[in-house]
Amino acid sequence: MTDDVCVLLPTYDEAATVADVVTDFRDNGFTEILVIDGGSSDDTRERAREAGARVEIQSGSGKGQAIREAVHEHITAEFVLMADADGTYRASDADAMLDPLREGTAEHVIGDRFADMHEDAMTGLNRAGNTIFNGLFSLIHREDYGDILSGYRAFTVDSFRRLRLTADGFGIETELAVECARHGVRTTVVPITYLPRPDGSNTNLHPVRDGGIILMAIYRQAKTSNPLFYFGSAGGVAGLAGALIAAYVAYDWFVNTISHNVLAIVAGVGIILGVQLLIFGVLSDLLVTLHGETLDRVEALEREVDEAVEAAGVESADDDAPDASEGKDRADPPEQ
Template identity: 40%
Template structure:
């Protein structure tokens, strides 16, 4: 894709690398971008205990020590200070290839997308994921696709490209690894054009330790997906509890011959859970209609704003 005849100033593209204890990988990542002509490289360090900052500075990157903790906080801080037209974000652990930047950046430059995410799962190499991490990624992405009616396959990727307008329109609050999920949700909620492209995903270098805890962080991300769904797909949000209530009602009804309760007590319990399930389902339908109308209104406002900007540019 590098041979496309796109004319743009590569200094308008900020390469953003959030890092924490990446001393053994950061130099190669920075030099990888420099080899393909990108020298505007910003490294946000999360108070590393090794020599990550020194290695990044020696390789020619601008280094900022973030004021707080967590990958999400570093990203929010960098996004707020962003002045370039475009930003490409990549992990600093050497698992993604800088030379594949054009796969992500070109759709943004061409106006085909506001936000492009690299699909690591599609291009994973042997050993890139442990069995547990791959299973967790697949389950989280499957859950996300159901909750957000989306076709995205890798919402947790750290290799992304986007415009300044795109990222600054997002309302990001998460400090930890949930930030990638929040970014994706915000893009969908705000009606931005988002697409995925396959990227190569390599095994992590031996000396670079992962900061992601598969069980703890997997649970947090899954709960975040469910929580965010109440705004984008309320029918799913309420439907989960509605389905659970109906299942309990059915199990109680089916267990009637084996339960010694008074029949009226059992019947009351069955009707109670069935009633709760029906109320939650109705609430989901009503909230879903409201959310749909909200998205349509937002799209109309955005379309009107773009039309006004075009008219202003003509004068």
């Protein structure tokens, strides 16, 4: 059954591959395919329509903005299957992506490209960057999602609308992973096949620029999910810089009898700032932990209240039901 699924394909100058991608999903039984285009200058929209997709032009720019606009304004299905339109993902993996949603075991599914990645599908630089980003994400956000930069996702519309997403560009995949971890969205990872881009298809990804955006997105989001790392890392850098400067000042003072008053002040400020940031990180981490425990208790109380109300409703319905024996007594005439 695919009537409850909308296949979402964000595009920008994907004329070389979009028709094949749409056809692949249609051949696998998907009838609702939405292409949301970011103002392509080639024939992307025309080829998508010819292949049988519904095409919308996004009002803004960037992949993140396109996805948010599509889900909030153009999709009415219960589930969304999101993929890139560059021919690197297979529609035959869709059922495996959607099964956890339909079974109710997950609300967000990430396709793990590294489970079956073709040799030429990713450059060595991109592989190294992905490994670093995944490791950093696991360290900061305490969740192991395997492949946080995967563009092959499946999720419920309800869970998506609970997330606070602001990224406009390629940082959207990272932000989705961070928000799922932060809001407790049940997330699972499914192995998929990752193919190399077809000949004649050019990537819109710029490794250095977009890698920097992704790195900052992971770090910036740590201030509310892992403040000890966020403030502690900044404090560590400041403290280490101050300690190194202080060591240089002390060495020049004791060995060469040369004083560096200004550097000494800078060293002191750096050390004090580092200690203060570390203390602030510890306190913030404590507050986040207590806040999480409070939310867990509130949710547990809400569940207990819902169960009590449901049980009371059942008992009330039983009390209101007429007793069969009483009805029989009223129906039978008294014996003479």
